């Protein structure tokens with residue numbers, strides 16, 4: 001049977017019964033229940049008499065079970081349900097509007113068969129449960145004092161007190177005096193606007209019981225006349241608009257008679273209900289209420305009210321004061337002193353080591369961090385004790401093999417997940433060079449961080465996992481993407497570390513196979529063969545990193561170690577003479593300065609005391625001090641990763657991805673740029689994220705101007721609608737915000753989590 005047929009044939013009641021466990025329920029009565037049931041059935045049958053033929057034993061048993069073996073109730077039920085069921089009434093009330101509802105149910109007599117008139121057996125008596133006491137005794141009749149809550153009692157007491165107070169002439173006289181005193185033209189009164197407001201509120205509350213109909217009276221044009229005479233008070237018709245009179249109700253007619261002009265009478269007549277009130281009270285309501293007066297005064301005085309003035313002035317002045325204080329703070333500190341070095345000649349003279357930064361890239365788990373951890377251990381930058389400690393820690397979460405990687409992966413999340421998330425930096429020195437390691441994450445989710453690392457590097461180490469299957473999956477994964485990206489970011493020198501060769505018994509064949517494939521795609525990507533080197537290594541064991549492998553299986557390799565290759569790598573030509581450009585990769589607060597930034601000098605130089613400009617905020621700051629390799633220095637040049645302590649700048653103007661530049665030759669800000677882009681994916685007018693170092697900005701490919709020849713850069717086709725992967729095009733990108741940009745900068749375009757293009761700004 002097909003599933004559809006099965007479902008169609010399914011008896012849902014059976015299924016539900018089965019589900020609820022009823023299907024197997026045959027007879028679950030205990031012997032005692034069964035005995036009661038048998039006896040009860042006999043009794044019911046006897047009680048039903050001749051009618052017994054109209055019900056089945058099962059129905060009797062069901063009734064008995066339902067009524068806990070109560071024979072009477074069971075008989076009643078069976079009678080009304082099966083023997084003499086009531087006629088199906090659609091609208092019983094309509095059919096028998098005045099008749100006796102019991103007339104049709106003649107058999108109900110049996111219900112009362114054991115209750116002779118006036119002699120109700122004890123067990124049939126009803127216990128009377130008195131209904132709950134209605135709150136406040138609203139239903140009345142009991143004669144007892146209504147029960148009210150404490151809150152209600154309090155409110156009632158207050159109300160009574162207020163009424164008593166309101167009835168006293170003194171109070172109302174004083175209210176009248178106050179009202180008369182209030183005037184738009186009266187400056188002292190106007191000055192008390194906030195007080196008057198509060199006062200009027202209180203008045204309103206306390207007098208409301210007495211002045212319920214006041215607005216109606218006030219709406220009469222005739223009422224405004226005496227108010228003018230009584231004081232300098234000016235009625236503002238727009239403040240108190242006239243209220244239209246409602247037609248006289250039946251109730252009102254009963255009270256006041258049916259005269260149409262009843263509400264045009266003098267106040268005394270109108271308020272006959274309050275005849276016991278003193279005339280002063282009634283008189284008081286012929287004039288505007290204190291609320292009206294205050295509103296009128298506020299409206300009239302408007303902005304002139306002294307109370308409003310400080311408020312109006314207060315906000316800006318507070319801001320101004322805060323601003324001034326802020327300014328004082330910044331400008332009052334003395335400017336950092338400059339020693340006016342000729343930095344370039346100082347640099348020439350200096351015997352300092354070469355500096356170089358390299359980024360370590362490759363597919364996830366290729367062994368990048370482990371290799372760098374081992375390198376630092378071999379170079380004695382870290383000691384064995386540190387590694388042993390990390391190993392013990394790694395053991396506790398079952399990740400012993402990651403102990404060396406933890407030298408660089410220091411975040412708890414990185415350690416827990418066993419992946420690098422952000423760029424980790426570390427330093428080591430060889431005889432001739434001070435190196436900065438930029439260990440990049442391999443996982444595709446963290447490519448933006450990898451881009452940030454690549455943008456600071458002079459060259460790259462591409463780590464490839466040689467173990468079976470891993471190389472192949474890496475090739476499909478980030479091995480190629482990272483290679484393309486670093487080349488697009490301007491990195492031209494690459495060392496390929498063919499890693500985990502211990503896992504393939506140092507197979508030279510495997511090494512050669514990988515070397516062939518990788519050098520093939522690297523040259524397609526744009527790396528020159530002379531700038532590509534291959535080293536077979538085991539990062540885990542440290543073979544061929546600093547020392548040669550002692551494994552006899554690795555004896556076939558006689559070339560340079562990884563460190564030797566690093567030393568052979570000349571850092572890219574430094575733009576020392578160009579204006580200062582430094583991309584901020586970190587902003588933080590230190591003891592030396594509330595605004596401390598870290599980054600790499602891309603071009604030019606900087607020295608202590610220099611004024612610098614931060615873009616895109618265009619805010620100026622001063623260099624308080626400089627640190628390079630954790631040591632204070634007087635100056636720094638392009639290519640160095642440094643820390644700058646800034647002064648005379650608010651931290652809100654400085655953020656990661658900004659550019660520090662020479663105020664005399666600042667980097668311009670733009671929201672549109674043209675670039676020569678190498679397409680990694682199909683390009684068309686589309687949303688993109690622009691990445692430059694740590695800067696990520698949202699934008700859109702506006703136009704594709706032309707397709708270009710890859711080698712010569714000549715225009716191949718104008719205005720193509722689409723750019724295919726691996727082709728070069730000139731495109732115009734529009735950004736959502738102003739970003740520091742200039743010709744020659746390298747940017748990466750990503751879309752939907754994929755790198756779609758990279759290239760150079762024109």
Ligand SMILES: Nc1nc2c(ncn2[C@@H]2O[C@H](COP(=O)(O)OP(=O)(O)OP(=O)(O)O)[C@@H](O)[C@H]2O)c(=O)[nH]1
Nearest residue numbers: 364365366367368369370401419420442500539540
């Ligand atoms: N057999 C062997 N295993 C290695 C070698 N190098 C690294 N591993 C193992 O490979 C795994 C991944 O190493 P990691 O250093 O975290 O890899 P990674 O490339 O830094 O990873 P991500 O930064 O997250 O992309 C760990 O279990 C290492 O122990 C090696 O030379 N030989």
